[in-house]
Amino acid sequence: MQETRLDTARIRAARRVIDPVFLDTPLYRCEALEPGLGCTVSVKLETANPVRSFKGRGTEVVASLLADNASRAAVCASAGNLGQALAWSGRGRGLDITVVASRSATRAKLDRIRALDAGLELVDGDHEVARERAAAIARYDGIRLVEDSLDIETCEGAATIGLELVDTAPSFDAVLIALGGGALATGVGHVVKALAPEVEVICVQPLGAPALTHSWRRRRVVTTDSTDTIADGVAGRRPIPAVLDDLLLVADDAVLVQEASITAGMRMLLDHAGLVVEPSAALGIAAILEDRDRFAHRWVERRPTATAAPTATGRR
Amino acid sequence: MQETRLDTARIRAARRVIDPVFLDTPLYRCEALEPGLGCTVSVKLETANPVRSFKGRGTEVVASLLADNASRAAVCASAGNLGQALAWSGRGRGLDITVVASRSATRAKLDRIRALDAGLELVDGDHEVARERAAAIARYDGIRLVEDSLDIETCEGAATIGLELVDTAPSFDAVLIALGGGALATGVGHVVKALAPEVEVICVQPLGAPALTHSWRRRRVVTTDSTDTIADGVAGRRPIPAVLDDLLLVADDAVLVQEASITAGMRMLLDHAGLVVEPSAALGIAAILEDRDRFAHRWVERRPTATAAPTATGRR
Numbered sequence: 001m002q003e004t005r006l007d008t009a010r011i012r013a014a015r016r017v018i019d020p021v022f023l024d025t026p027l028y029r030c031e032a033l034e035p036g037l038g039c040t041v042s043v044k045l046e047t048a049n050p051v052r053s054f055k056g057r058g059t060e061v062v063a064s065l066l067a068d069n070a071s072r073a074a075v076c077a078s079a080g081n082l083g084q085a086l087a088w089s090g091r092g093r094g095l096d097i098t099v100v101a102s103r104s105a106t107r108a109k110l111d112r113i114r115a116l117d118a119g120l121e122l123v124d125g126d127h128e129v130a131r132e133r134a135a136a137i138a139r140y141d142g143i144r145l146v147e148d149s150l151d152i153e154t155c156e157g158a159a160t161i162g163l164e165l166v167d168t169a170p171s172f173d174a175v176l177i178a179l180g181g182g183a184l185a186t187g188v189g190h191v192v193k194a195l196a197p198e199v200e201v202i203c204v205q206p207l208g209a210p211a212l213t214h215s216w217r218r219r220r221v222v223t224t225d226s227t228d229t230i231a232d233g234v235a236g237r238r239p240i241p242a243v244l245d246d247l248l249l250v251a252d253d254a255v256l257v258q259e260a261s262i263t264a265g266m267r268m269l270l271d272h273a274g275l276v277v278e279p280s281a282a283l284g285i286a287a288i289l290e291d292r293d294r295f296a297h298r299w300v301e302r303r304p305t306a307t308a309a310p311t312a313t314g315r316r
Numbered sequence: 317m318q319e320t321r322l323d324t325a326r327i328r329a330a331r332r333v334i335d336p337v338f339l340d341t342p343l344y345r346c347e348a349l350e351p352g353l354g355c356t357v358s359v360k361l362e363t364a365n366p367v368r369s370f371k372g373r374g375t376e377v378v379a380s381l382l383a384d385n386a387s388r389a390a391v392c393a394s395a396g397n398l399g400q401a402l403a404w405s406g407r408g409r410g411l412d413i414t415v416v417a418s419r420s421a422t423r424a425k426l427d428r429i430r431a432l433d434a435g436l437e438l439v440d441g442d443h444e445v446a447r448e449r450a451a452a453i454a455r456y457d458g459i460r461l462v463e464d465s466l467d468i469e470t471c472e473g474a475a476t477i478g479l480e481l482v483d484t485a486p487s488f489d490a491v492l493i494a495l496g497g498g499a500l501a502t503g504v505g506h507v508v509k510a511l512a513p514e515v516e517v518i519c520v521q522p523l524g525a526p527a528l529t530h531s532w533r534r535r536r537v538v539t540t541d542s543t544d545t546i547a548d549g550v551a552g553r554r555p556i557p558a559v560l561d562d563l564l565l566v567a568d569d570a571v572l573v574q575e576a577s578i579t580a581g582m583r584m585l586l587d588h589a590g591l592v593v594e595p596s597a598a599l600g601i602a603a604i605l606e607d608r609d610r611f612a613h614r615w616v617e618r619r620p621t622a623t624a625a626p627t628a629t630g631r632r
Contacts, residue, residue, distance in 0.1 A: 020484075021344050026364035028337050031431060045364045048342035052590060112348060168336075274368060276590040 001197065004246040005152055006159060006190040014057075014156040015163065017064040019092075022049050022056040023160065027168060032272040037288045039295040042172075043273060044165065047281075051112075053233075055085035055148075058157025058183065062146055063089035065153065072096060075137045076146040077130035079232050080109025082154075086146055087118035098143075100134040102126050106232060106278075126227065128237050149181030150240045158184040162191025174200035174295070176284035179212055179254060180234030182243035189250030203247070203254040204283040206262060209235040213254040215244050230259055233280030261286035317513065320562040321468055322475060322506040330373075330472040331479065333380040335408075338365050338372040339476065343484060348588040353604045355611040358488075359589060360481065363597075367428075369549075371401035371464075374473025374499065378462055379405035381469065388412060391453045392462040393446035395548050396425025398470075402462055403434035414459075416450040418442050422548060422594075442543065444553050465497030466556045474500040478507025490516035490611070492600035495528055495570060496550030498559035505566030519563070519570040520599040522578060525551040529570040531560050546575055549596030577602035 015023060027044040034041055046054035059082070066074060073096040076086050083099035090097035097118040101110060102125060113120050123133050131147075138145030148154050165175065165188070175192055177185045189201045205213045208229030214222040221244055227235040247254075265282030268289075269275040288295050331339060343360040350357055362370035375398070382390060389412040392402050399415035406413035413434040417426060418441060429436050439449050447463075454461035464470050481491065481504070491508055493501045505517045521529040524545030530538040537560055543551040563570075581598030584605075585591040604611050 021342075024340060026337075026342065028364065028366050031366065032428060043364075047590060048344065048359075048361045048364060050344050050347065115347060270592065274363060274592045276586065276592055 001193045002249050004186060004190050004249050005242060006155055006187065006246070008191060008194050011156050011159040011163060011187075011191060014061045014153070015160050018057050018060040018157065018160065019089075022054070022060060024164060025049075025054075025161075027164065030273050033268060033285070036268055036272065037285070037295070038292045039288065039297065041288075043275070044161065045275070046161070047275075047277070051081070051084040051088050053081040053085060054158060054161060054184065055081045055154075056088060056157075057160050058082075058148075058151075058154035059085040059089040059146070061153040061157045062086070062144075062151065063093050063095060066090075066095055066144060067093040071144060073098070073141065074144040074146050075100065075134050075141070076148070077101070077127065077134035078105075078113075078148075079127050079235065080105050080113070081233055082146070082148050083113045083118065083120075084109060084116060087113050087116035091117050098134075098137060100130045100137065102130050126237070127235060147240075149183040149186070149243045154183045155187040155190075155243075155246075157187070159187030159191050162188035162195075166191060166195045171196070172199060174202055176202050176204055176287055178231075178234055178280050178283040179203035179205040180280065181236055182212060182240065182247055186243060186246040186250060190246070193250045200252045201250055202287065203251050204287040205234060205254065205256055206231045206279075206283070207256045207258055209237075210256050211237050212239040212244065212247070213256055215239045216247055216251060216254045219248060220244075229262075229279070231262055231279035231283065233278055234283070255287050255291070257283060257286040257290055261289050264289055317509045318565050320502060320506050320565050321558060322471055322503065322562070324507060324510050327472050327475040327479060327503070327507060330377045330469070331476050334373050334376040334473065334476065335405075338370070338376060340480060341365075341370075341477075343480065346589050349584060349601070352584055352588065353601070353611070354608045355604065355613065357604075359591070360477065361591070362477070363591075363593070367397070367400040367404050369397040369401060370474060370477060370500065371397045371470075372404060372473075373476050374398075374464075374467075374470035375401040375405040375462070377469040377473045378402070378460075378467065379409050379411060382406075382411055382460060383409040387460055389414070389457065390460040390462050391416065391450050391457070392464070393417070393443065393450035394421075394429075394464075395443050395551065396421050396429070397549055398462070398464050399429045399434065399436075400425060400432060403429050403432035407433050414450075414453060416446045416453065418446050442553070443551060463556075465499040465502070465559045470499045471503040471506075471559075471562075473503070475503030475507050478504035478511075482507060482511045487512070488515060490518055492518050492520055492603055494547075494550055494596050494599040495519035495521040496596065497552055498528055498556065498563055502559060502562040502566055506562070509566045516568045517566055518603065519567050520603040521550060521570065521572055522547045522595075522599070523572045523574055525553075526572050527553050528555040528560065528563070529572055531555045532563055532567060532570045535564060536560075545578075545595070547578055547595035547599065549594055550599070571603050571607070573599060573602040573606055577605050580605055 075098040206229035209227040265285030391414040522545035525543040581601030
């Protein structure tokens with residue numbers, strides 16, 4: 001594999017600064033999903049923690065470094081999950097955290113960010129507008145801007161999921177990863193390609209927010225003017241060039257799924273697995289539902305993270 | 317503490333024969349629940365595994381011993397969870413498992429028992445009738461009868477939850493444990509009283525299925541003629557004397573909760589924690605809702621296991 005920005009030894013080191021409450025998350029075969037999907041499927045659950053998403057893995061790495069450097073504050077843009085996670089990690093280390101979010105972000109997530117003692121600034125417009133505002137605050141206040149997927153710590157944190165998959169799971173055929181900004185896909189993808197290169201890394205994005213998938217297919221950054229998807233956690237319009245470069249090295253495929261498949265996936269996870277997941281976490285199931293022949297008769301495992309990243313992996 | 321049937325060293329040994337998929341389950345503070353409960357609360361989640369309950373811990377111990385002894389078959393009565401767990405553990409070790417359940421048991425659970433290749437026999441009547449039928453099958457076929465809560469392996473398996481609580485959690489004031497047959501309460505209670513004796517062990521049972529709570533209060537077995545509760549997982553009528561003896565040694569209190577509190581607890585867990593739990597797993601929350609003053613200003617943690625055992629613990 002050509003070198004990505006990530007390094008497996010650094011990812012292993014990242015595990016040591018992450019609060020254990022975010023690590024070693026459940027990974028289990030979910031047979032009740034299998035009749036509906038036509039393949040063997042496992043789940044890696046990333047929601048049973050204080051911030052209900054895998055983002056705490058990355059913000060723990062970020063906040064640990066900030067605290068080591070005697071920093072006092074940081075700011076990020078967030079659709080909700082990164083903001084909660086950074087607020088949680090910052091609070092525990094005495095950092096002042098500001099989160100910028102779109103006024104249209106999920107209200108429950110915004111409430112939880114406030115409850116975690118972070119400053120919350122709402123902007124008119126979408127996540128890209130929030131990113132611009134967060135960058136402006138960082139410049140004006142001279143504080144650290146935490147940029148999801150661009151900042152290597154966020155990728156390394158997400159990549160620790162890949163270590164847990166590779167270290168504990170039986171061998172599998174494919175891993176399905178929700179594709180948003182790209183931290184999860186490049187992080188998990190790096191580890192899988194480094195340690196289990198025969199496993200297919202498949203990224204999944206909504207048809208209504210396809211910028212990074214289009215970029216991957218054309219091997220150059222493609223932006224879109226808008227997004228239109230229920231999966232708010234992955235709804236970006238402007239892929240980050242460095243992230244695309246990494247994604248080109250680790251992803252074997254990137255697929256787009258319809259909204260109806262995403263909601264069908266959420267429903268399946270609720271009805272058959274007893275899991276409440278946000279739309280972004282149903283992308284992996286949606287991809288199987290849209291292309292059952294591709295996965296048929298493979299021993300497939302999947303990992304939903306109710307707040308961001310479903311992954312399906314096919315086990316041999 | 318006077319001696320129960322349990323032994324902490326044996327419980328630690330039990331961990332070594334239990335499939336890791338059932339161990340080291342998530343334990344995390346759930347701040348979103350706290351405004352509604354008036355105390356600090358943590359969750360230990362026992363549903364993110366192949367059988368969606370903690371019962372796999374005990375059936376792994378049972379099935380491991382059976383396999384070591386070259387046994388070929390076993391039978392149990394179940395409201396659904398034990399049956400799934402024994403079917404799962406037995407299938408992995410080549411054992412023929414028969415499960416006897418009430419015809420009125422939850423259909424989804426019965427379907428999953430069948431899907432796990434166990435023989436399923438349905439009886440008219442409630443769980444106590446199923447217990448009698450399972451005992452008859454065991455006698456007739458000369459195979460092992462697995463009796464939840466009576467069989468020490470089921471208590472030892474459940475008790476491993478207690479080890480994880482005591483070993484990994486910050487100190488806490490109280491642990492709330494769903495009370496059904498008593499394996500969970502005596503198992504977790506034994507470990508807590510042995511290793512953290514200052515922690516209050518509070519058992520919670522539905523008003524509509526109060527036999528073991530009444531027995532604990534009167535210090536003698538009290539049976540009831542019927543049960544009437546949505547919490548099917550804990551709806552027994554005939555407490556087991558040996559289990560009551562242990563419960564008298566480890567429980568500091570046993571409380572009864574109303575049906576409306578159980579459903580309110582389920583709703584809170586869904587709305588604020590994103591957890592789908594069966595009624596039995598909402599008993600701990602129900603107990604806090606019914607006696608908020610008792611827990612107010614304590615740092616309270618709680619553990620729901622979506623299939624049987626919510627526990628609330630107050631942390632100092």
